[in-house]
Amino acid sequence: MNRPPLLSRLARASGDRARDALLRRLRTITDVEGSHVVVDGKRLLNFASNDYLGLAQHPAVVEALVGAARRWGVGASAAHLLGGHREEHDLLERELAAWCGRDRAALFSTGYMANLGIMQALLDPRAVCIQDKLNHVCLIDGARLSGARLRRYVHADVDSARRQLDSDPAAAALLATDGVFSMDGDIAPLQALARLCREQQATLVVDDAHGLGVLGADGSGSVADAGLGQADVPVYMATLGKALGVAGAFVAGSEALVDGLIQFARTHVYTTAMPPALAAATRVAVRLARDEAWRREKLARLITQFRAGATRRGIALAESRTPIQPVLVGKSDEATRLSAQLEAAGFFVPAIRPPTVAENGARLRVTLSAAHEEADVDALLAALGASWATPG
């Protein structure tokens, strides 16, 4: 026998990455204070967090977690269907559904698992799954795992999506899109996609990981902000680990959808329910995200300030009105150099390189938060301007 050795094959792949200077580096954060993190003993202003509303360290959210842990303990100790579903989960699901204007919601432990569960419960190998090329990897993985035929369309191009649907008119069809694209910060053409799905009798799934809390007057996300509801977007998924500053995810929609997920989504059935204290903390985070509109208003001001300042300095930005503000660099080594220079100047802004983004699509993924101050953004712009102008 002469089987290929798996572990040495893996080590070789890592070696290839190291040789190409593409090795990802795991950084350990040893302290967090507001929008600063401490890495390697150095205090850095963090522009890499998805805590868009500044809720991750909010005292009321922390207090809810601690208080609920005293009452419920730490672990849920079982899957939802087998005694793990506590009152805090139930109340959170109701509050999330109400916020997003849906009949009902079901919690999942992570967004990754929620998307795998949606795809696996709805699709089978006879179905077709149409996806934006820039969708988050877990939507793609979910479609692959379901066995459905996966067809990807040109980013945000509704005609391209239509062609993919037309090429398979008899199959059951699901069209999935990020609401806000995680590496580019742009918003999907949701109204046109909803129209297309209605014409084509396809089911529209929106992953609003970066839209919930951020978009819409009450933070209820990209779908509501586009003037759409449950009839247009029957499957709405969002995560709790970004703007809500907590962890986990949910899927919201009709009673029939949520009933079906609870029965058939394997990543819901066969996994331990999220800790009930986390659900309790999330309930407070939802209330703050919904009611404290000043967080979104402040964020909008910081976004405007950042974009104006970058444009003035000739820094190339992606077209985005969300807190995800990618600085387009192109070459991986150049993005790495800029990131290192910013770090030396006191800013944490990691470089995002292929294969996470397209070849020559390397960037600095700057994210803004209501926890930042105007002076923080000014300081970043000054440092970015200086590094940008200095050839490596």
Ligand SMILES: *Cc1c(COP(=O)(O)O)cnc(C)c1O
């Ligand atoms: C972060 C993210 C996910 C995954 O959510 P987790 O809760 O972190 O697993 C899914 N979809 C999108 C678009 C994301 O940005």
